[in-house]
Amino acid sequence: MRLSVIPILAFAVIIFALGYIFLSEPRYLTNRGAIESQVQKMPNFRIQALTGEALGSMGGVMSDSVLRSFDKPTVVNFFASWCQPCIAEHPLLMEMSENGDIRIFGIAWNDSSEAARAWIVKHGNPFFMIGIDENSVAGIEWGITGVPETFFLDDSGVVRFTHAGPLTRESMQLGLASILTGTTKGTQ
Numbered sequence: 743m744r745l746s747v748i749p750i751l752a753f754a755v756i757i758f759a760l761g762y763i764f765l766s767e768p769r770y771l772t773n774r775g776a777i778e779s780q781v782q783k784m785p786n787f788r789i790q791a792l793t794g795e796a797l798g799s800m801g802g803v804m805s806d807s808v809l810r811s812f813d814k815p816t817v818v819n820f821f822a823s824w825c826q827p828c829i830a831e832h833p834l835l836m837e838m839s840e841n842g843d844i845r846i847f848g849i850a851w852n853d854s855s856e857a858a859r860a861w862i863v864k865h866g867n868p869f870f871m872i873g874i875d876e877n878s879v880a881g882i883e884w885g886i887t888g889v890p891e892t893f894f895l896d897d898s899g900v901v902r903f904t905h906a907g908p909l910t911r912e913s914m915q916l917g918l919a920s921i922l923t924g925t926t927k928g929t930q
Contacts, residue, residue, distance in 0.1 A: 804873030839868035
């Protein structure tokens with residue numbers, strides 16, 4: 743009789759351990775709300791700015807200090823001349839650029855100056871300044887997942903909303919509301 747209790751106890755311990763492992767919430771998810779609500783500052787970055795006739799007089803360098811110097815709500819849009827979804831969102835960026843309270847900065851990711859310039863001439867320029875990120879340095883600093891990806895920053899350089907993929911009217915409105923009211927809406 744004693745020998746038959748040991749397998750039953752061993753089985754019960756194994757079942758209990760497996761239940762604990764699979765049914766309890768992992769530690770990395772326990773503080774998920776705190777992680778999502780943390781303030782994300784604009785990363786430090788420095789890339790060459792695109793120059794040319796269609797771009798007005800802007801040129802030189804695009805950096806975090808340049809973006810912070812405006813003390814206005816800012817939108818940073820990563821795009822590429824080879825990106826089809828970037829064409830789909832472009833009319834919304836053109837519409838958003840008509841709002842004088844918002845500065846839109848474009849970063850041509852994994853793209854050449856010549857291709858980005860030709861793309862802007864063909865589709866229009868909603869950007870206050872365009873940076874060229876040929877080697878994906880700025881993309882890494884910002885933590886992008888691909889293009890297009892758009893970051894909405896308040897006037898102090900805090901990222902309040904991020905949208906991966908082509909902007910929609912809804913995501914644009916959520917992003918603008920988050921930087922104009924100073925509330926963090928998260929990522930969409």
